Amino acid sequence: MTFESAAFPIRPLTGDDLPLLMELEAAAWAPPLRASEATISHRLMLGHTMFGAIDEDVLAGTLCFTETSQDPLVRSDFPQDFEAYSSLPRSEPVNALYAYNLCVRPSHRGTNTAIRLLREMEHHGRRLGARWLIGDGRCSSYAGSSAADDDKVRADPRFRATIDRWNETGMRPPLREIIRDPLLRLHYRVYECEFLYVMPDFFPQDASSGGFRVISAKDLKT
Numbered sequence: 001m002t003f004e005s006a007a008f009p010i011r012p013l014t015g016d017d018l019p020l021l022m023e024l025e026a027a028a029w030a031p032p033l034r035a036s037e038a039t040i041s042h043r044l045m046l047g048h049t050m051f052g053a054i055d056e057d058v059l060a061g062t063l064c065f066t067e068t069s070q071d072p073l074v075r076s077d078f079p080q081d082f083e084a085y086s087s088l089p090r091s092e093p094v095n096a097l098y099a100y101n102l103c104v105r106p107s108h109r110g111t112n113t114a115i116r117l118l119r120e121m122e123h124h125g126r127r128l129g130a131r132w133l134i135g136d137g138r139c140s141s142y143a144g145s146s147a148a149d150d151d152k153v154r155a156d157p158r159f160r161a162t163i164d165r166w167n168e169t170g171m172r173p174p175l176r177e178i179i180r181d182p183l184l185r186l187h188y189r190v191y192e193c194e195f196l197y198v199m200p201d202f203f204p205q206d207a208s209s210g211g212f213r214v215i216s217a218k219d220l221k222t
C-alpha cells in the first residue's frame with residue numbers, strides 16, 4: 001500500500017489514546033529511546049499536548065509539546081537534559097512551546113506527516129499568541145543510526161566535528177554546517193528556525209546523536 005497522497009487527520013490525543021501511543025513508541029523508537037506508559041501518562045497530567053496523525057486504528061505519527069512561560073533565550077534556565085525538558089509542567093502566560101518526540105511510524109514515512117505535524121504546532125502556537133517554537137533537534141548523523149532502528153541516517157564525520165567544536169568552544173557554527181544533519185535540515189526547511197544551543201548529555205541513551213541535542217527556535221513574531 002502507498003500513502004503518497006495521504007493527509008492523515010491530526011487531533012490532540014488524550015489518556016484514552018495511550019494504547020495507540022504505546023504501540024507507536026514500540027514501532028518508531030529503538031528500545032533505549034522509548035517512553036514508558038507511566039512516563040507518557042505523567043506528561044499528559046502535566047498538561048502537555050500530544051498531536052497524533054491518525055490512520056484509522058493506528059497512529060501515523062506524533063508530536064508532543066508543553067506550553068511554557070519560560071524564556072528559551074535565558075540559557076541558564078533552559079532544561080539541562082531531556083528528562084527535565086520533557087517533564088516541564090504547562091505554565092502561563094505561554095511564551096514558548098517546547099516540542100519533543102516528533103516521530104512517524106516507519107511504514108508511514110515519506111508522507112509529509114512530519115511536516116504537517118510541525119505546521120499544526122505552529123498554528124497552535126500562533127493561536128495562543130506564543131512567541132517561540134522550540135525543538136530538541138535530534139542529530140543522528142553525529143554517529144549514524146544503529147541497527148536497532150529504521151532511521152537509516154548515515155554517520156557524517158564532518159557534522160560530528162562541527163558539533164564537537166561547537167560544544168568545546170561555545171561558538172555557533174555556520175548554518176550550512178548545522179543543516180548537514182537531516183533532522184535539523186527538516187526543522188530549518190519547515191520553520192526557517194535558528195539554532196540556539198548544542199546540549200551535551202541531553203539524551204545520553206541516544207548513541208546515534210552522541211547524546212547531543214541541538215535546540216532549534218522559531219520566533220513567531222518575525
Ligand SMILES: CC(C)(COP(=O)(O)OP(=O)(O)OC[C@H]1O[C@@H](n2cnc3c(N)ncnc32)[C@H](O)[C@@H]1OP(=O)(O)O)[C@@H](O)C(=O)NCCC(=O)NCCS
Nearest residue numbers: 102103104109110111112114136137138151182183185186
Ligand atoms: C524524523 C522523522 C519524523 C521524519 O519523518 P519522515 O516521514 O521520515 O520524513 P520525510 O521522508 O517526509 O522527509 C522529510 C525530511 O526529514 C528528514 N529525515 C528523513 N528521514 C529522517 C530520519 N530517519 N532521521 C532524521 N531526519 C530524517 C530529512 O531532512 C527529510 O528531508 P530530505 O529528504 O530533503 O533530506 C522520522 O524519520 C522519524 O520518526 N524518525 C525516528 C524518530 C526521530 O528521530 N525523531 C526526531 C526527534 S527530534
